[in-house]
Amino acid sequence: xxxxxxxxxxxxxxxxxxxxxxxxxxxxxxxxxxxxxxxxxxxxxxxxxxxxxxxxxxxxxxxxxxxxxxxxxxxxxxxxxxxxxxxxxxxxxxxxxxxxxxxxxxxxxxxxxxxxxxxxxxxxxxxxxxxxxxxxxxxxxxxxxxxxxxxxxxxxxxxxxxxxxxxxxxxxxxxxxxxxxxxxxxxxxxxxxxxxxxxxxxxxxxxxxxxxxxxxxxxxxxxxxxxxxxxxxxxxxxxxxxxxxxxxxxxxxxxxxxxxxxxxxxxxxxxxxxxxxxxxxxxxxxxxxxxxxxxxxxxxxxxxxxxxxxxxxxxxxxxxxxxxxxxxxxxxxxxxxxxxxxxxxxxxxxx
Amino acid sequence: xxxxxxxxxxxxxxxxxxxxxxxxxxxxxxxxxxxxxxxxxxxxxxxxxxxxxxxxxxxxxxxxxxxxxxxxxxxxxxxxxxxxxxxxxxxxxxxxxxxxxxxxxxxxxxxxxxxxxxxxxxxxxxxxxxxxxxxxxxxxxxxxxxxxxxxxxxxxxxxxxxxxxxxxxxxxxxxxxxxxxxxxxxxxxxxxxxxxxxxxxxxxxxxxxxxxxxxxxxxxxxxxxxxxxxxxxxxxxxxxxxxxxxxxxxxxxxxxxxxxxxxxxxxxxxxxxxxxxxxxxxxxxxxxxxxxxxxxxxxxxxxxxxxxxxxxxxxxxxxxxxxxxxxxxxxxxxxxxxxxxxxxxxxxxxxxxxxxxxxxxxxxxxxxxxxxxxxxxxxxxxxxxxxxxxxxxxxxxxxxxxxxxxxxxxxxxxxxxxxxxxxxxxxxxxxxxxxxxxxxxxxxxxxxxxxxxxxxxxxxxxxxxxxxxxxxxxxxxxxxxxxxxxxxxxxxxxxxxxxxxxxxxxxxxxxxxxxxxxxxxxxxxxxxxxxxxxxxxxxxxxxxxxxxxxxxxxxxxxxxxxxxxxxxxxxxxxxxxxxxxxxxxxxxxxxxxxxxxxxxxxxxxxxxxxxxxxxxxxxxxx
Numbered sequence: 007x008x009x010x011x012x013x014x015x016x017x018x019x020x021x022x023x024x025x026x027x028x029x030x031x032x033x034x035x036x037x038x039x040x041x042x043x044x045x046x047x048x049x050x051x052x053x054x055x056x057x058x059x060x061x062x063x064x065x066x067x068x069x070x071x072x073x074x075x076x077x078x079x080x081x082x083x084x085x086x087x088x089x090x091x092x093x094x095x096x097x098x099x100x101x102x103x104x105x106x107x108x109x110x111x112x113x114x115x116x117x118x119x120x121x122x123x124x125x126x127x128x129x130x131x132x133x134x135x136x137x138x139x140x141x142x143x144x145x146x147x148x149x150x151x152x153x154x155x156x157x158x159x160x161x162x163x164x165x166x167x168x169x170x171x172x173x174x175x176x177x178x179x180x181x182x183x184x185x186x187x188x189x190x191x192x193x194x195x196x197x198x199x200x201x202x203x204x205x206x207x208x209x210x211x212x213x214x215x216x217x218x219x220x221x222x223x224x225x226x227x228x229x230x231x232x233x234x235x236x237x238x239x240x241x242x243x244x245x246x247x248x249x250x251x252x253x254x255x256x257x258x259x260x261x262x263x264x265x266x267x268x269x270x271x272x273x274x275x276x277x278x279x280x281x282x283x284x285x286x287x288x289x290x291x292x293x294x295x296x297x298x299x300x301x302x303x304x305x306x307x308x309x310x311x312x313x314x315x316x317x318x319x320x321x322x323x324x325x326x327x328x329x330x331x332x333x334x335x336x337x338x339x340x341x342x343x344x345x346x347x348x349x350x351x352x353x354x355x356x357x
Numbered sequence: 358x359x360x361x362x363x364x365x366x367x368x369x370x371x372x373x374x375x376x377x378x379x380x381x382x383x384x385x386x387x388x389x390x391x392x393x394x395x396x397x398x399x400x401x402x403x404x405x406x407x408x409x410x411x412x413x414x415x416x417x418x419x420x421x422x423x424x425x426x427x428x429x430x431x432x433x434x435x436x437x438x439x440x441x442x443x444x445x446x447x448x449x450x451x452x453x454x455x456x457x458x459x460x461x462x463x464x465x466x467x468x469x470x471x472x473x474x475x476x477x478x479x480x481x482x483x484x485x486x487x488x489x490x491x492x493x494x495x496x497x498x499x500x501x502x503x504x505x506x507x508x509x510x511x512x513x514x515x516x517x518x519x520x521x522x523x524x525x526x527x528x529x530x531x532x533x534x535x536x537x538x539x540x541x542x543x544x545x546x547x548x549x550x551x552x553x554x555x556x557x558x559x560x561x562x563x564x565x566x567x568x569x570x571x572x573x574x575x576x577x578x579x580x581x582x583x584x585x586x587x588x589x590x591x592x593x594x595x596x597x598x599x600x601x602x603x604x605x606x607x608x609x610x611x612x613x614x615x616x617x618x619x620x621x622x623x624x625x626x627x628x629x630x631x632x633x634x635x636x637x638x639x640x641x642x643x644x645x646x647x648x649x650x651x652x653x654x655x656x657x658x659x660x661x662x663x664x665x666x667x668x669x670x671x672x673x674x675x676x677x678x679x680x681x682x683x684x685x686x687x688x689x690x691x692x693x694x695x696x697x698x699x700x701x702x703x704x705x706x707x708x709x710x711x712x713x714x715x716x717x718x719x720x721x722x723x724x725x726x727x728x729x730x731x732x733x734x735x736x737x738x739x740x741x742x743x744x745x746x747x748x749x750x751x752x753x754x755x756x757x758x759x760x761x762x763x764x765x766x767x768x769x770x771x772x773x774x775x776x777x778x779x780x781x782x783x784x785x786x787x788x789x790x791x792x793x794x795x796x797x798x799x800x801x802x803x804x805x806x807x808x809x810x811x812x813x814x815x816x817x818x819x820x821x822x823x824x825x826x827x828x829x830x831x832x833x834x835x836x837x838x839x840x841x842x843x844x845x846x847x848x849x850x851x852x853x854x855x856x857x858x859x860x861x862x863x864x865x866x867x868x869x870x871x872x873x874x875x876x877x878x879x880x881x882x883x884x885x886x887x888x889x890x891x892x893x894x895x896x897x898x899x900x901x902x903x904x905x906x907x908x909x910x911x912x913x914x915x916x917x918x919x920x921x922x923x924x925x926x927x928x929x930x931x932x933x934x935x936x937x938x939x940x941x942x943x944x945x946x947x948x949x950x951x952x953x954x955x956x957x958x959x960x961x962x963x964x965x966x967x968x969x970x971x972x973x974x975x976x977x978x979x
Contacts (some may be wrong), residue, residue, distance in 0.1 A: 008813060009808045009814055010808075010933070010934075010938065011815075012879060012881050012935060013435075013815075013816035013881045013931060013933055014435065014436045014818065014881075015432070015434050015435040015436070015816055015818070015881060015882070015931065016434040016435075016883075017861060017882045017902045017929060018431065018929065019436055019902060019903065020434065020436045020902065022885070030881075040941065041875060041938065041939045041940060041941040042871070042875045042939065042940065042941025042942070043875070044851070044872040044873065046875060046879075046939075047873065047874045047875070048876055049878070050877075050878035056392075080386040081553055125960070146400060196873075196874075197872060197873065197874060199874065212836065223873070225871075225873065225941040229871070237871050237872060237873060238871075238918070239387045241918075241919060264392065
């Protein structure tokens with residue numbers, strides 16, 4: 007952390023997006039996290055993504071629970087809506103908000119403690135319901151705010167800063183999300199923004215439950231030899247199955263690619279993901295294949311990153327509930343209280 | 358690119374744009390910090406060590422430092438400026454120097470004492486201007502006996518005779534020239550040197566020529582001779598005004614020329630009875646040699662500047678000047694792409710006037726140097742002088758200031774003086790002039806603790822403060838009343854806080870870096886990039902923000918763990934230290950780079966005989 011506010015002054019040639027904003031306009035307050043925290047890099051990647059997507063900040067709602075990760079929404083999108091909820095309860099607040107106003111873009115930010123321990127139940131149900139959102143877990147494998155105890159995602163056999171060995175099986179949130187029906191599942195690394203930023207952009211464009219597990223080293227408590235979530239370990243064991251570029255629907259694809267090893271995925275709104283295969287055998291549309299691959303690589307201590315699974319035509323919670331297109335919070339009293347005749351008709355239909 | 362050699366003194370020196378641009382390499386951010394800390398005496402001594410005349414230069418310097426100032430490049434990106442759509446402006450470096458001089462208190466106890474023992478060497482200095490005074494100041498404490506000759510009774514040279522008193526009061530000259538003359542220098546005022554041969558016969562160990570460029574260029578157009586009574590050469594007229602020989606001028610005055618002398622002439626005329634004063638310049642407004650602020654000051658006093666007019670003739674009636682005619686010209690590119698002034702064909706313009714001041718340039722004049730003494734002169738009748746050593750072709754004769762390379766300004770004369778003093782010292786000890794002593798360099802971490810730095814790293818958004826001026830009506834009544842009032846202490850503090858502390862360097866250690874990206878994310882100016890190495894032109898396009906200014910260096914590290922390199926564009930760095938604050942491993946550190954150019958007393962036997970660089974002696978002594 008720092009006591010000094012980041013100067014408002016910026017590079018004279020800083021580019022502007024279609025809305026006339028610079029990247030700096032998407033920043034929040036200055037971070038109070040430890041120097042070198044991976045979470046700060048994720049905040050920077052989120053800032054970059056929303057800047058590049060030309061999204062007006064007031065169209066975004068960022069929600070979080072408790073923990074280092076859940077503090078970070080203060081540090082990005084300073085002009086967006088925000089809700090800092092109870093520990094592990096971000097998913098229910100997000101679900102409620104998404105039900106009430108389907109027009110906003112929902113960004114849930116959580117950590118491995120918030121989502122894999124106290125909030126595991128809520129984590130499961132928001133994915134099951136297919137809430138249209140981006141759910142980011144900033145995963146560092148430790149409880150940083152309470153001085154570095156193992157979290158539920160810490161690998162079995164990995165060591166704490168003081169040398170204790172973790173004896174519990176880890177929860178792999180990516181495998182869990184796949185099993186629970188998330189329709190966009192990815193894993194990133196806070197130390198690789200060139201991979202992470204397109205992942206976040208594509209997740210925002212995806213309609214349905216998008217989940218990104220981001221390995222984010224805790225410099226204070228989990229960046230030592232013996233840790234499997236340190237900068238060095240993740241860099242050495244990073245098995246990136248693909249790299250991607252993302253184009254919003256209105257932009258033509260301009261870049262040129264060498265032939266072969268490229269696969270396009272068209273999203274609901276016409277946006278396109280172009281995947282550069284790094285692993286020829288990996289197919290992100292095959293859920294069972296993905297789960298098998300992830301499990302086998304994990305057994306070898308590898309960290310699989312990239313876009314792991316995507317089902318572009320998936321519906322979301324509003325489709326399942328057959329809600330009206332108008333956000334519920336925008337309906338008038340007359341729409342919400344249609345009167346006795348309507349009630350009688352409804353009752354009659356159920357007899 | 359190869360890793361940057363930050364151990365080379367030039368690398369970090371160049372990042373301190375103001376100091377690099379200053380001919381005397383004054384440690385600008387160092388003295389500005391001292392002003393902000395209220396240590397005006399210390400700030401003055403830092404200046405005095407390097408530029409000898411802080412009070413004088415704080416009013417009159419040509420300020421090469423200010424166009425170089427980084428603040429002028431970064432302010433465009435500040436919210437305050439976007440709101441006001443104001444022009445980005447450098448720190449008022451020059452006027453802060455005056456603050457140090459105005460509020461320093463009594464610093465006489467900190468000046469070198471007249472030496473108790475002499476080294477037996479005698480040096481003659483011709484002219485008592487800034488160049489000679491600098492040479493004497495550097496040499497006297499080493500035991501040299503210095504004798505300064507000047508045709509005027511008082512020391513100061515052109516600083517006293519050519520700069521109007523409303524810009525530079527006599528009291529300031531008396532004080533700062535006095536500091537030097539009081540060190541035990543023999544000043545022979547009123548003794549003009551008419552023959553170099555006669556001077557050399559007096560068996561001095563070395564002679565320094567700092568006699569300036571004393572001859573104003575004349576103009577040869579019809580009517581010059583007939584109307585000569587009312588046509589004056591600018592610098593001669595200014596010195597007559599300065600000595601009180603001239604106390605009035607006609608109501609309508611035409612000043613020919615676009616340099617700073619022209620500005621001094623027109624503003625002086627306004628104070629001696631000139632009601633309609635016109636400055637008429639051959640070139641365009643932007644090409645004028647006068648400093649922008651001097652043009653502003655003239656226009657502020659109701660003096661119009663007319664451009665693209667070439668003088669054709671003086672009109673006169675019975676030996677009395679009636680005016681000047683001018684031909685209108687326009688700039689045009691010729692076949693070779695060179696800019697030329699071509700007559701527009703419009704009718705000539707006539708400016709009726711009572712007096713004309715000709716300020717179209719100055720020339721050197723050495724009628725007093727016999728040409729058979731071994732001192733070579735070139736085709737332009739200028740002495741052949743070595744740019745680094747200031748030596749002439751005769752081993753015991755040195756030149757400096759305007760006398761060496763033609764008219765420049767005071768700060769250049771000071772820089773020449775320092776170099777000449779080193780050369781004279783080497784020469785008098787029988788050593789090669791090429792054996793220049795190295796500069797003093799010190800690089801010291803500014804980290805005091807967590808979040809604590811020994812400099813004020815917050816970036817202030819304030820726009821440049823204006824120096825308050827004396828009311829125009831009062832100022833124009835008295836030619837000796839100083840126009841600029843100088844900053845008060847509150848404004849001086851605010852202006853000092855605009856300085857970015859560019860001498861506090863961002864020093865990177867590739868061994869400690871874990872590539873967490875914290876510095877990249879926090880840098881407000883997008884200066885830092887981790888990327889695959891490449892050739893410089895390629896790298897410059899691949900950074901977080903493009904770095905097109907080739908004058909500004911890229912700081913490239915050795916490869917970090919992933920094989921990439923850290924590349925930092927020095928151009929727009931705010932030196933805020935956030936990279937170092939956010940670095941978890943201390944791979945970034947903020948280190949103050951203090952560069953003190955060598956002076957004559959550094960030459961191996963001097964006070965800094967040790968190889969370890971030290972803070973300024975003036976500061977250490979306190």
